[in-house]
Amino acid sequence: MSSDRETFSHFEVSDVRFPTSRDQDGSDAMNRDPDYSAAYVTVYTTAGASGNGFVFTIGRGNEVEVAAIRAVEQLVVGLEVDEVLADMGAFWRLLTHDSQLRWLGPEKGVMHMAIGAVVNAVWDLYAKREKMPLWQLLSGFSPQKIVDLIDFRHLTDQLTPEEALAILEKVEGGRERRTQELLENGYPAYTTSAGWIGYSDDKVTKLVHQALDDGFTHLKFKVGGDIEDDLRRVGMVRELVGPDVRLSVDANQVWDVNEAIDNVRQLAVHDIYWVEEPTSPDDVLGFGEISRAVGPIKVATGEHVANRVMFKQFLSSGAIDVCQIDACRVAGVNENIAILLMAAKFQIPVCPHAGGVGLCEIVQHLSMFDYVAVSADIDEHWIEFVDHLHEHFVDPVEVVQGRYRAPRYAGSGASMHAESVKDFGYPQGAKWNEMTNSF
Ligand SMILES: [Mg+2]
Numbered sequence: 001m002s003s004d005r006e007t008f009s010h011f012e013v014s015d016v017r018f019p020t021s022r023d024q025d026g027s028d029a030m031n032r033d034p035d036y037s038a039a040y041v042t043v044y045t046t047a048g049a050s051g052n053g054f055v056f057t058i059g060r061g062n063e064v065e066v067a068a069i070r071a072v073e074q075l076v077v078g079l080e081v082d083e084v085l086a087d088m089g090a091f092w093r094l095l096t097h098d099s100q101l102r103w104l105g106p107e108k109g110v111m112h113m114a115i116g117a118v119v120n121a122v123w124d125l126y127a128k129r130e131k132m133p134l135w136q137l138l139s140g141f142s143p144q145k146i147v148d149l150i151d152f153r154h155l156t157d158q159l160t161p162e163e164a165l166a167i168l169e170k171v172e173g174g175r176e177r178r179t180q181e182l183l184e185n186g187y188p189a190y191t192t193s194a195g196w197i198g199y200s201d202d203k204v205t206k207l208v209h210q211a212l213d214d215g216f217t218h219l220k221f222k223v224g225g226d227i228e229d230d231l232r233r234v235g236m237v238r239e240l241v242g243p244d245v246r247l248s249v250d251a252n253q254v255w256d257v258n259e260a261i262d263n264v265r266q267l268a269v270h271d272i273y274w275v276e277e278p279t280s281p282d283d284v285l286g287f288g289e290i291s292r293a294v295g296p297i298k299v300a301t302g303e304h305v306a307n308r309v310m311f312k313q314f315l316s317s318g319a320i321d322v323c324q325i326d327a328c329r330v331a332g333v334n335e336n337i338a339i340l341l342m343a344a345k346f347q348i349p350v351c352p353h354a355g356g357v358g359l360c361e362i363v364q365h366l367s368m369f370d371y372v373a374v375s376a377d378i379d380e381h382w383i384e385f386v387d388h389l390h391e392h393f394v395d396p397v398e399v400v401q402g403r404y405r406a407p408r409y410a411g412s413g414a415s416m417h418a419e420s421v422k423d424f425g426y427p428q429g430a431k432w433n434e435m436t437n438s439f
Pocket of ligand 1: 252
């Protein structure tokens, strides 16, 4: 063993929280007062290189994610960096299959999300090392190299490595053209910025006009409060936008299955495009019932779907029409690629969840990779856009005329400004001190 081999040396982990609940930004029927937060990790190597990742939470409990990321640190420190980057599939399995940590899930919740933050941080480091945006790094991998990133355990009844390879090989020839197309035209976005449940009618009206002026043709609104009020608010928005703009609604899990069916049927008078999270994210059978009952309105979910095995059931059973991957819910890039491949097999469009801090920044890379190398499809595909907190990121998203510009910087977009991490550090940061003193 030579002394100059580069290994992972240590993690820096920070509890970063933004006081978004004060203005009801991000509020919905289930989550009334979110403080958008990140358990933010920097993974360092002995040569001084680093990569960033995070778990998104909505406030209380962010310290639990910080502790969970710390629990992963001992598995990573000492590993040789080149060996890890040469076989990211093996790295993913090393973390996810650690039997003692796995007991805390398995493969779901706090520990799984913490592993996702670490996996994503190492992908960030990898892309920075290659001086490429993450989406282009992944899009340059051979079909076999992409397949090798995936753990097929518990998937092979619906997706085998051979099928995955065939999906990737079928569209390999058009990669260059689709890459150019993204660099020139970007990727479609829809906006949730006008739609938070805690906003007044005046504020919603102002933000809807703003969204139309900004070129958006698809808007999403929170429902799941009193149904009469939902009908009134969605009706008001339909009046404002006219017949040609797509309107989707999001109930954030609050309804029971039959209640969801009744309510969506009532909301249908306002021409709804998709209903998101009508019920529990664990209820595959319930989603199937809702989906069959409310068509042609589409049923969407994913931001709280715990892992690829749950996605397998939603996708293969026809329980959802729109697949909403989340960059920070499952265990990082590798697991999301497995989900992209299953969505491609079952021909279900992937429209990522990105309402949160930093989720837009990361997940755009997965959608662009999906278009270039996996689904090769962009019709009826949108990445969610929420216009909050981008200023805290070194490479904030650029959304112009309702489309994400393709990132050209090196990395995954996950790096926050050092001052933001410091000032919004919880509870000791200067911004939290100011607020405590002002009460
Ligand atoms: Mg949602």
